[in-house]
Amino acid sequence: METCRVGFLVNPIAGMGGSVGLKGTDGRLLLEAIKRGAKPVAPGRARRFLRRLFEYSQPGEVKVISANGVMGCLYLKELGLDPGIYECIDVPKSVETSREDTLEVVRELLRRDVKLLVFVGGDGTARDVLEACGTTAPMLGVPSGVKVYSSVFAVSPEAAAEIVVDSCRGLASIELGEVLDIDEEALQRDLMLVELRGRALTAASHNLRVQTKEPHSGGDLEGIARHFLDYLYKPGVLYLLGPGSTVKYIAEKLGVEKTLLGFDAIVDGKLVGKDLTSEGIKSLLGKYREVYVVLSVIGGQGYLIGRGNQQLTPEILKALGRSKLIIVSSRDKLLKLKYLLIDTGDPEVDRQLSGYYRIIVGYGEEYVMKALPASDTAYLRGGIP
Numbered sequence: 369m370e371t372c373r374v375g376f377l378v379n380p381i382a383g384m385g386g387s388v389g390l391k392g393t394d395g396r397l398l399l400e401a402i403k404r405g406a407k408p409v410a411p412g413r414a415r416r417f418l419r420r421l422f423e424y425s426q427p428g429e430v431k432v433i434s435a436n437g438v439m440g441c442l443y444l445k446e447l448g449l450d451p452g453i454y455e456c457i458d459v460p461k462s463v464e465t466s467r468e469d470t471l472e473v474v475r476e477l478l479r480r481d482v483k484l485l486v487f488v489g490g491d492g493t494a495r496d497v498l499e500a501c502g503t504t505a506p507m508l509g510v511p512s513g514v515k516v517y518s519s520v521f522a523v524s525p526e527a528a529a530e531i532v533v534d535s536c537r538g539l540a541s542i543e544l545g546e547v548l549d550i551d552e553e554a555l556q557r558d559l560m561l562v563e564l565r566g567r568a569l570t571a572a573s574h575n576l577r578v579q580t581k582e583p584h585s586g587g588d589l590e591g592i593a594r595h596f597l598d599y600l601y602k603p604g605v606l607y608l609l610g611p612g613s614t615v616k617y618i619a620e621k622l623g624v625e626k627t628l629l630g631f632d633a634i635v636d637g638k639l640v641g642k643d644l645t646s647e648g649i650k651s652l653l654g655k656y657r658e659v660y661v662v663l664s665v666i667g668g669q670g671y672l673i674g675r676g677n678q679q680l681t682p683e684i685l686k687a688l689g690r691s692k693l694i695i696v697s698s699r700d701k702l703l704k705l706k707y708l709l710i711d712t713g714d715p716e717v718d719r720q721l722s723g724y725y726r727i728i729v730g731y732g733e734e735y736v737m738k739a740l741p742a743s744d745t746a747y748l749r750g751g752i753p
Contacts, residue, residue, distance in 0.1 A: 371428060371429065371430070371431045372429060372430050372431070372483050372535075372536030373431050373433055373480065373481060373482045373483055374430055374431070374432050374433065374482055374483060374484050374486060374532055374536070375432075375433050375434070375474075375477035375478075375480065375482035375484065375485045375486065375505075376418075376432050376433065376434040376435070376440050376444075376486050376487075377434065377435045377439050377440050377470065377473045377474065377477070377485075377486075377487050377488070377497075378410050378411070378414045378435070378438065378439050378440050378443070378487070378488040378489070379410055379439075379465070379470060379487065379488060379489035379490075379492075379493040379512070380408060380410050380411060380438040380439065380465060381408070381410070381465070382409065382410045382488065382489035382490045382492070382493055382512040382513045409512055409678075409713065410488045410489065410512040411438070411442075411443065412713065413488050413510055413511070413512040413525050413713075414440070414443045414488045414510070414525075415443050415446070415447075416524075416525035416526060416715075416743075417486070417488065417510045417525040417526075417528050417529050418432075418443055418444060418447060418529075419447065419529075420525065420526045420529035420530070421529040421532060421533065422447070422449065422453075423529075424529055424530055424533050425533045425536070428453070429533070429536060429537075430453070430532070430533065430536055431453055431454065431455065432444060432453065432454040432455070433454070433455045433457065433477055433480045433482055434454060434455070434456055434457070435456075435457060435459055435460065435469075435473040435477075436456055436457060436458055436459055436460060436461075437460070437463060438463060438465065439459075439460060439465055439469065439470075439473060440456075440473075441454070441456040444456075455480075457473070457476050457477070457480070459472050459473050459476050460472070460473065467496055470487075470493065470496045470497065470500070471496060471499065471500045474496075474497055474500035474501050475500050475501075478500075478501060478504055478505060482505060483505070483506075483535065483536065484505065484506050484507070484508060484532060484535055484536075484571060485497060485501055485505050485506070485507040485508070486507075486508050486509075486510060486528065486532060487507065487508075487509055487510065488509075488510040488512050488525075489509065489510075489512055489513055490509075490511070490512060490513010490514060490515060490516050491513055491515055491516060491517055491518050491547070491548055491549045491550065492513065492549060493509070493513065494507070494509055494518045494520055494521070494547045494549075494565075494568075495547055495549045495565045497568075498547045498565065498566050498568045501568075502568075503568065503569050505569070506535070506542050506568075506569040506570055506571050507520055507568050507569065507570055508520065508521075508522060508528055508531060508532065508570055508571050508577075509521035509522065509528070510522060510525050510528045511523070511524065511525075511528075511578075511675075511711070514676065514678060515550055515675070515676055516578070516675055517548045517550070517562065517580065517581035518545065518546055518547045518548045518549075518580065519545040519546050519570070519577070519578055519579050519580040520545040520546075520547060520568050520570040520577075521577065521578050522576055522577050522578070523575075523576060523577065523578055523709060523711070523742045523748065524711055524741075524742035524743045524745075525743070526742075526743040526745050527576035527577070527742065527743070527745050527748065528576075530573065530576060530745050531571050531572070531573045531576050531577060532571070534571075534573040535571045535573070539573060540571045540572060540573040541571070541572050541573070542569055542570070542571060542572075543569070543570060543571075543572050544567045544568070544569065544570070545567065545568055545569075545570035545577075545580075546564060546566075546567055546580045547564070547565045547566050547567065547568055548562055548563065548564055548565065548580065548581070549562075549563055549565050550562050550563075551563070574748060574749040575706070575748040575749065576745060576748055576749070578668075578669045579668045579669055580668055581666055581667060581668050581669055582667035582668035582701070582704075586698060586700075587614065587697070587698020587699060587700060587701065587729065587730075588698070588699070588729065588730040588731070588733075589614060589617040590731075591729075591730035591731035591733070592614060592617070592618070592696050592728050592729065592730060592731075593617055593618045593620075593621040594621075594731045595728050595730065595731045595732060595733075596618050596662070596694070596696070596728065597618075597621060597622070598731075600660075600694060601622075602658075603636055604635065604636065604656075604658070605635065605656070605658045605659070605660060606633060606634075606635050606640070606652060606653075606655075606656035606658065606659045606660070607633065607634050607635070607659075607660050607661075607662060608631055608632075608633050608644075608649060608652075608659065608660070608661045608662065609624075609626060609631065609632045609633070609634065609662050610631055610661060610662055610663040610664065610677050610680075611627075611628065611629045611630060611631070611664070611676050611677055612628075612629075612663075612664035613628065614664045614696050614697065614698065615662050615663070615664055615696065616628055618662065618696070619632065619634070622634060622637050623637060624637070624638075624639050625639070627642060627643045629676060630642075630643035630644065630679075631643070631644040631649060631677070631679050631680075632644065633649075633652055635656070640652065644679060645679060646678075646679045646680075646681045646684060649679055649680070649684055650683075650684060653684070653687065653688075659688065659692060660692050660693075660694050661680065661688065661692055661693050661694065662694045662695075662696065663677065663693060663694070663695050663696070664695070664696055664697055665695065665697045665701060665702065665705070665708060665727070667698075667701045667704075668704065669709070670705040670706075670707060670708050670709050671708070671709045671710075671711065671742075672693075672695065672708040672709065672710055672725075672739050673685070673710045673711065673712055673721065674709070674710060674711030674712055674713070674742065675711070678713075680712070681712070681713075682712045682713060682714035682717040685712055685717055685721060686717055686720065689720075690720070690721045690723065690725075693721075693725070694728070695725050695726070695727045695728065696727065696728045696729075697727050697728075697729060697735075698729065699729040699730070699733075699735065702727060702729065702735050702737060705737070707737060707738050707739065707740055707747075708725070708737055708738065708739035708740070709739070709740065709741075709742045710722060710739050710740065710741055710742060711741070711742035711743070715741060715743050718741035718742065718743060719741055721739065722738075722739055722740050722741055722744075723738065723739060724736055724737070724738050724739075725737060725738075725739055
């Protein structure tokens with residue numbers, strides 16, 4: 369059996385802005401995320417990917433060629449693996465990593481003749497990897513960013529690991545995926561500017577890779593908002609209004625100015641919290657006896673939790689429970705999906721939140737759909753039973 373050489377790198381700051389209400393960590397936003405007390409997300413994602421990779425593959429089947437330190441080899445060494453199944457390159461030189469380090473690592477990995485480039489990060493990292501590798505080798509993302517709109521990502525770290533092994537075994541297809549990126553500075557002004565940065569070769573196997581996020585599809589916004597107001601809106605209750613234009617429309621009907629891609633809190637038609645961080649949400653939970661969260665679904669990808677709404681940390685979601693989630697969506701968006709996905713960062717919480725949900729699609733109209741953990745690769749591979 370020929371050993372399959374896989375390149376691996378981690379953007380250690382990817383996703384840090386999510387829980388603190390930022391929409392990414394590019395540029396000056398990293399400093400703001402640290403100032404707000406953000407904690408690293410990517411290392412945990414990297415560890416999940418590597419554990420599943422070596423559980424799913426046969427001994428000697430895969431050799432990982434990785435960046436030095438926090439960009440990869442640190443997590444390989446933590447697993448106590450046989451040093452013969454991975455190799456560390458002497459890049460980067462510093463603990464404080466940069467975009468230039470990502471570019472240098474990718475170029476060095478390509479010189480090591482890897483079959484597939486796997487990176488842990490978000491859309492910004494995908495953009496950098498594409499710049500360095502072009503179509504020289506396929507790339508695959510382990511999702512860790514606040515925003516993950518590109519179609520070069522697996523649905524979860526576990527799914528990424530299985531795609532890699534399938535690729536090594538000749539069971540995965542190589543396709544063209546889109547690399548999208550959002551202007552994070554514009555997002556801070558509530559402007560959604562999405563740009564196609566290019567198309568990359570990427571690996572796909574069964575339903576384990578995401579599709580490109582679809583733009584807002586409209587739907588019966590008036591009917592959804594009226595249904596919420598007539599049937600679900602109660603006095604004295606705290607409502608946490610999540611990201612998205614559908615939820616924003618509900619806020620407008622309540623006379624509240626809503627943050628497009630953040631969490632705002634209302635009670636009795638009054639704003640009691642705007643563009644909340646996870647800490648801001650937790651402080652409000654202690655003040656009100658009854659709390660509901662209003663969420664929408666990411667079109668094309670099906671994520672309910674874990675993309676763009678990371679302010680809902682596993683701790684918060686565990687305290688709330690699935691019965692406190694109110695989901696709204698256009699009918700057309702749901703008709704293109706087989707299921708919804710949950711990826712909180714904690715697989716146990718993902719399992720607790722899984723199950724069937726009623727989704728409001730119009731006035732007096734609901735659509736029932738199953739939500740499952742994004743790490744449930746067996747279900748994803750098999751589709752709906």
